[in-house]
Amino acid sequence: MYGEPALPPGFSVLPYVNPDAPRGGTIRLAEPGGFDSLKPWVLKGNAAWGVGVHVTETLMYRSLDEPFTLYGLLAASVETAADRSWVEFTLRPEARFSDGSPVTVDDVIWSFRTLGTQGHPRYRAAWAKVAGIEQTGDRSLRITFSESDRELPLLMGMRPVLKKAQWEGKDFAASSLEPPVGSGPYVVDEVDPGRSITFRRNSEYWGADLPVNKGRNNVDVIRYDYFADANAMFEAFKAGEVTIWRELSALKWTQEYDFPVIQRGDAVKSEIPNRRPSGIMGFVMNTRNPLFADWRVRQAMIEAFNFRFINATLNGGKDQRITSYFSNSALAMQPGPATGREAALLQPFAADLPPGTVDGYTLPDGSDRALDRAGLRRAIDLLEQAGWTVRDGILQDADGRPFAFEILLNQSGTAMRSASETQQIADIYVQALRNLGMQARITLLDSAQFVQRTNEFQFDMTWYERALSLSPGNEQLLYWGAAAADQPGSRNWMGMKSPAAEAVIAAMVNSQNTQEFTAAVRALDRILTAGRYVIPVGFSPVSRLAHTADLRYPDRTTPLYGDWPGFMPELWWQEAE
Template structure:
């Protein structure tokens, strides 16, 4: 790391130059700066609130929580595409780095000031301005400055992961408007941008001078959050210790949060090893994703004697999408009838009974379990109006309504197989000498790529079991796919570059979807690497609905646009969906506690370990 010392003289010149710049700046807006900003309506918490409603301000501080991750890591920079990073730095908001504003997970989409003491914008949200808190500090004690903010935004927008670059392209101008203020002016009419600009991690500019930000590595980033990186055991473990000098510990948004002295993440080869470690007392918490296992596999000694408790936490967030995604960049999946045929061949009822005892409901749309989900039957009202200009390109079922096949109770669903064969024949594929081929005699061949470490929501053994049942069913269609298991690093490399035919796919969705939807489904991701558009969809209709979501000024118009997008995605038949759980099942050490009031999003980033604490039960 390089350190620079400026003389008093250069500091004077910088101050004079700043004064000149400020004098030349336009006058500030007459709008009243706010403590918070909501996507629609007013923030639930008024100025002067004492703490977030789902935090316990009296939670004791101290102790260690040991959490588990699957796979490995080779980078401490999660803000770029390269490398296999320590995801907790990115997925645990406010752990190491902070943003200008903080999201409340008890509201669909509302931000409250964190590094920024206030936010200001115009009625049409064509610009947004943030004013930093004067007390904001990095963990090394240096102040968080507007220069750090502007450098972070430009660097992330030009050298960072695609999740940042897409939004940055909509910023026409970034300018310093005061000693602690920065304004972003947009080139696109999109009301969500004012909020998104408050959610970028703020990094310390001088730490990165002379270094290539786009390269992965194990340099510990300097942040302003409540924790600092303590110990790094590359690829195997990482621990964060609470910063006793954390500048923001007394802010209302932080009261009752960040209660552990140490947060440790240990890495394991797969979910099975993680579970065994939890049973043995080597980790403190386990998220069970399968209802049948929740009922069946938690009769070990620590549960029986009360050292481990089972908690169920409800939520009202969308199911998102989870299942096997088909890469339409491969010509065999370009025809919707082929994709529908494979959905018919996937015997969901039997698979669900085998894996979860049939207890969890199926994902029937990308926004299941929420008011944003499309309704059954034909599109009506505003939804139909939004979709009408694209009727010629829409997949059958988008306007009329689309429902997934139910499947049968036996391993082979004859009804589904017959329906699949009929669809494949319509698409030009027939069974010839026991193998599915097209008119030119080319076989229907593809690879199913799997991560041997599993995924965030499914263990490797579970996804393999699902795939094995599916592969056996496909034999009845004359299809014999190749199944390939890769380690995490190889899997990330191939999926980032879309080098797969079919793979396991998971995308969590919020109650306020917006610009991130372009990263998931936008046509730029057909060729641009690193996006979440793994299916390779290219749909002007989908992009128009995403734009409409950004333009909407009422909840009704917004909801109609999301439901119309849901129709396009679901009827597109890109993913063979499985089940989801409307609750989180958390098994944890008995000395771990969480507040009685759980947030709207339930067990969501910002809840665990942020709101939890350690205390022996009376």
């Protein structure tokens, strides 16, 4: 995106892999819930994890050590105009699908058009900025863009390439359990719908010796088993049925890992640091519901959430508070008022932004006690300003309507929190809200129902997780853009429609250097955080992985992102006995 890639032309291996890692062995992983589809590129269905990771490939490979840097994968070369108004890719002649057929320009063009028009909504925003796509040679194609956006050539490089002959003539938008034919290092080997999926390394994989692939994709078999909840997953690891377990609770990590496989040395504990943004995690408020449309009400909800007590009770106080969407990174908003370029980006919208956006916003400190009286007093004052008063112990508006809402939870848990932990947090929170006269009820749904309702934005408040990278760009519109607020399946669960957010995202993707880019991201961080859409919890700057002792990872050269998609199981290997 800016400057030059860190690795020179003709590099032999990525700096964070073990190029001498042995091949072979099996990794068994646990996932919550179930699946009913093998098509992760469409909105319908609940797709099995791993298909888009292990089976299909993109034109370019995303470096785990360099934000905004891509290297050739299916593409042998890439060329773009100085103003990034077009990009041209040339395919490697040796690129093959797993059935032996070549990856062609026709496959690429069909894939991009189909994903952009019939695929998941996440593909459509970028495709809407494509003026044309055409074949320019036996192995080359050019994509021309209709508007200025310096990130678009990179986004096109990260689109999955599918086999046209497999899907043409079928309803691509429909979910399916048909195993996709991809060009990646693995093929779908066995599928037990809803229960397990197994991937087998393709011994004829065309790209095994590419510099971006040496030391990656080392194990022969990757299996994902699905369980009802995190407790069942953890028990499976303790019983030896799962080979890697990612522990999300700092308290359990220190107090509950004395079971036999650890005591015998058959399994070990590893902590993997990272330097990536915290992202956002906690309870999101749906502003489509008039109940949460007023920022004062949302701030009152934040005041009533006593993070200090919850963190001490459930995590021994070990988690760090998420203070903004990009905290734990250089992209995070800084304390105090915005200055310089950051302030200039916000100034045209200052009159319409919630208090604290420009001048500085911080979360309440909370209390060591279960009842945070100071926070509740501030919450009551804000609610009264917004037209809510307590009568006969019930918080009501001027027409006597009670402040009542539903907190929606996934009974299978999430990627970053177990179901039991999210419910414990919700239970403590509901007790605090009763002190304000609010009537909050918790609803547990299975994974399929939870996905359906959140895809359709049918909730008042729910648990929300969004990982954010060090290279934010166009995808931010899918997270926070106005169009996404009305697009089922988008990640804009809070329903925010902010001209200021869209303006700074436009500034991000058209930045000419890292200084402009950082200022734009920090401005976005202020808009999101001071928008008070999410009641944030905590995060850990390290990942805690327990795994069988014969599994290894390149711990001397851990990439910038640490334990992140692309790291496990891709960089791991199994030592021979």
